Every structure is written in structure tokens, then in C-alpha cells.
Amino acid sequence: MSEQSNADCIFCKIIAGEIPAAVIFEDDDVVAFCDAFPAEQGHALVVPKAHHPDVFALPEALVAKVNIAAQRLALAQRKALQPDGLLVTQFNGEAAGQTVFHYHVHCLPRWAGSDRATHGRAQANPDDLKAMAERIAAALD
Ligand code: 5GP
Ligand code: ZN
Secondary structure, three states, rough: OOEEOOOOOOOHHHHOOOOOOOEEOOOOEEEEEEEEOOOOOEEEEEEOOOEEEOOOOOHHHHHHHHHHHHHHHHHHHHHHHHHOOEEEEEEOOOOOOOOOOOOEEEEEOOOOOOOOOOOOOOOOOOOHHHHHHHHHOOOOO
């Protein structure tokens, strides 16, 4: 269900400042932060600040805003990290691989030889994520 905020949602808690995240940039409508379980170095997410579970619930104006922000993030990741490629994707529903039911776009740098996993197994060190967020943010246009 679309709503301004959902008390049980981990991303709503990040947006409310109740739990920490390594934020790269934000505006009134969207926020970009590092994935806590990165599948690759620099794995980050773009999230609308309002709670919409999936692409089916997302208002058209936010489809545009989130994807414009994802392009901005991807350009900064490419500049900062110089990956061989960069995956921009999102999942809808458990069967598609969605695990957090607050719409988000993954921006995932890729290096040749990667196993192409979209989800990481280990939680990253928060200080490392903060340093990564600063490195990507420094490359923002
Ligand atoms: P999904 O499968 O729903 O597209 O991906 C959810 C993503 O959110 C996963 O890549 C997962 O690692 C990430 N994630 C889950 N919990 C947290 C958290 O508390 N903080 C951050 N920064 N990322 C999270
Ligand atoms: Zn939410």
C-alpha cells in the first residue's frame, strides 16, 4: 500500500533518520545510499522518500524522479570507481527477487569476471560504506 511512511519498513526508518545509512545524496523526493550488503564495491540504491511497495504503486512523477536520480548516481559511480559496466535494475515481488518492499533502484557497478549476483551475502562495515558514499558523492555533477 502506498503511504507517506510505513512503521515496519526498513527504508522508511532510514528516511526518518531512525537507523543510519551511508547517504550519497538526497532531495525532497528521493535519497541515494549505499547498500548495506553490497553485491559489489559501490553498490547503491535510489529510493523515493514516500513509501510505495513496488513499480505498480509508484506515481508516474516519482518514476521519473527516481530514474533521473539513478542516472545521476550511475554517472558518479562510473566516474569515481571506473567499473567495466554498471547494472541499473529493480525487483517487484518476492518471486522476482524483491526483499525490501519499498520501491528502490539498484545501481550496481560491475567488474569483468563478476559472478553477477544482485544481492550480497555479507554486511559491510559502516565506516567503509561511509567512505564509499563520500567517494561517490565527490564525483557527483
Ligand atoms: P531488493 O531485493 O528488495 O531489491 O533489495 C533490497 C536491498 O536492500 C538489498 O540489496 C539489501 O542488501 C539492501 N538492504 C537491506 N536492508 C538494508 C539496510 O538496513 N540498509 C541498507 N543500506 N540496505 C539494506
Ligand atoms: Zn518504506
